[in-house]
Amino acid sequence: MEYRQLGASGLRVPQLSFGAGTFGGRGPLFGAWGTTDAAEARRLVDICLDAGVTLFDTADVYSAGASEEVLGAAVKGRRDQVLISTKAGLPMGDGPTDWGTSRSRLLKAVDDALRRLGTDHIDLFQLHGFDAGTPIEEVLATLDTLVRSGKIRYTGVSNFSGWQLMNSLATADRHGHPRHIAHQVYYSLIGRDYEWELMPLGRDQGVGALVWSPLGWGRLTGKIRRGAPLPDGSRLHRTADQGPPVAEELLYRVVDALDEIARETGRSVPQIALNWLLQRPTVSSVIIGARNEAQLRQNLGAVGWSLAPEQIARLDAASARPAPYPYFPYERQEGFARLNPPMLRRPAGQDAVVLG
Template identity: 70%
Template sequence: MEHRLLGGSGLKVPVLTFGTGTWGGRTAFFKAWGGSDVAEATKMVDICLEAGLNMFDTADVYSDGQAEEILGKAIEGRRDQVLISTKATFRLGDGPNDVGSSRHHLIRSIEGSLKRLGTDYIDLFQLHGFDAMTPIEETLSTLDNLVKAGKIRYLGCSNFSGWHLMKSLALADRYGLARYVANQAYYSLIGREYEWELMPLGLDQKVGAMVWSPLGWGRLTGKLRRGQPLPETSRLHDTAQYGPQVPDEYLFTVVDALDAVAQETGKSIPQVAINWLLQRPTVSSVIIGARNEEQLRQNLGAVGWNLTSEQVAKLDAASKVPAIYPYWHQQGFERNPPPVA
């Protein structure tokens, strides 16, 4: 398993991270993703570690904390062998302060996550979203104090706009506070908006991407085909409205290109889609999920080989979409080359 530096930090992370959204299934939303219990999760951790994948991503809202609890039990006795990434900001409770990035909520969230995970430190803590109601200085100073206290080792964010992230980095630099070194962002062959603003920012500010939903919210599994209904077992039946919306013809154009490259390489469509991401600028790690051991082993097959430049170009062309303003205008200026050719 290849390891890469996480942004501008000195921490090396595996190019594949295991996402625990399929563990627990305590809520209806996450039950549609999966419902692995401690026994199955422990077997998945075994498989991951055997393959060299030692980073596990979770969040306090995944199955209302159950995913963190299961992860804590699955790694019991081998905490020193793994890296844990978790997130907070979204609502977890009914009270007025049970949401956001205030000092009050973040400290309670961290303490709760540490307890559920059965550990005294978190390797990478990420804000799950941007809280426009809390002063950024309050959030950053709280996170910096938690880093100094040894409860967090590295900081990241998720689902921020470009200006959210850049303002946070600028204020961290101004006051000498710990910086975000990771940006957990949605990026896939059918969701390339990350390239417009966040990728150039990541290159300039040395913020590494932790890619979530690399298979386009479950659409790039190879099971969705032109003119055919959704498979009976697809989680899209219950979750499609919560994720990115993708026009059918665009989706199937990309799937056709993936299918062609998969036949050339002898790999599966998901393996090709993930491998394409691993060749993009700023990407430190791609988060993979799995309902079972078979899916996990399939996703692990996305590494150890590389697409050719011609195959990458074929996928680029199939997934390209017109840029929105001001990006189309900026692309016309010779001194503003795009980060991805």
Template identity: 75%
Template structure:
């Protein structure tokens, strides 16, 4: 396991981290992900620790706080050996104060998370979504006070657009407040939109990416193949409409190439997909999940080795989609290309 700084901050995390959405899973949505109790969570954490994983990610909205509760109970006696990240902002109810990032909601969310997690501090606290109804200065000031109180060590965001993140960073800089160091984002071989705007922003502003759903909402496990039905246990039966959409032709082209490379490398499809992500700019940690220790061990096998340059190029080419206007670093006109060199070589066109 390698360890990386989150952006340009002092926070150091393992290159793979664990997403605890499967802990305490309940209801149709989170129950389809998994429902590990405290004993199973301890076993999973043991496997993670043996592999060198240091960061465990959760959120208040995961099974209405049950994920935080199970994670906290499973970490009793070893809290100081590990890092916890959690999130708040998404709706927990229908009341006017049950969603968003206004001062009362943020303070209450942190206090409740600390109790559920049985800890005195949150190593990384992230806003789960942008709240357009609350002034950015109020959000930045509230988080800065919580950092000053020691209840939060670092702050970050999740699922922000480029302008939302940049406006927030500018407001923090202008007020000399703590700025966001992490952006938890969707990024995978079948979802590379992050590269078009948010990755250049992260490079420029020193914001590290924590990648959620690196296997494309469960589509890049190797169990979904061209011309075959969904596996009986796939969570896509219950959650496909809630996850990032993907064109079937792109999915199956990518899976075919992943399968070929997996055979060459003596690895699984999932391991190859995760290893590709670990080589991308700004990626500080890739968040993996698992229903059980067996599935977890497979995902942990994504580290300790590297794809060849040829294999990376093949995956780049098969997963490439032209960036839309106005992302001219990827545009063909010579003038724009000279002003904005691309981060990745553009795949050669056929013919």
């Protein structure tokens, strides 16, 4: 397994990490993701650790806290072997303090997460979304308090826009608070919006990407084909409208390219889609999920090899979309392109440390 620095920090994380959204199985959304109990989770953690996957990501909102509970039970007795990442901020109820990132909400959310996880610290605590109703100064001061108390080690965000993240980083610098080192983002071959604003920001400011839904909300599993209905049992039957949107022609164009490269390499469609992400700038770790052992082992096969440059170029071309404003002039008009040449708009790759 290859280990990478998480942003501009001393924390090393595996290039693949495990998402515990399938743990617990409470509610219509997360019940569709998976219903893994503690015994099953412990087996999946065993497989991860054997493969060098040491980072496990969850959130308080996943199965209304059950995901954290199951993960805590699964790592009990080996807490020193794992890194735990969790998130808070999304609604856990309808009460005035059940959502958001106010001081009272964050202090309670962290204590609740520690109790459910059965641990005394969280290695990476992330704000699950931007809270427009709470001053950034209040949020960062509270996170500073939690870091100083030892309850959390590092902080990050998830699903922030560029200005929201940059404002948070600048405010942290102004007041001497800990900077966010990670941004958990949606990024896939059928969802490359991360590249326009957030990737250059991450490189410039030292914020590493933790990629969620790298298989495009289950669309790049190798089971969806042009002209064919969704396979029986696909969670897309129940959750497609809650995931990132994708144009059908883009999806099928990418799947066609993946199928072609799968025949050339002998690798599976998901393995190729994951490997492509691992070559992208600023990506520190790609979060994989699994409802069972077979799925997990399949996804773990995405590492230990690399796509050829020509294959990457074909996937780039198949997944390309027109640049949105204000980026399209830099792609299409010579005058703007001269100000921002491609080598500056396309940051260099992530340095890596390879261990075992």
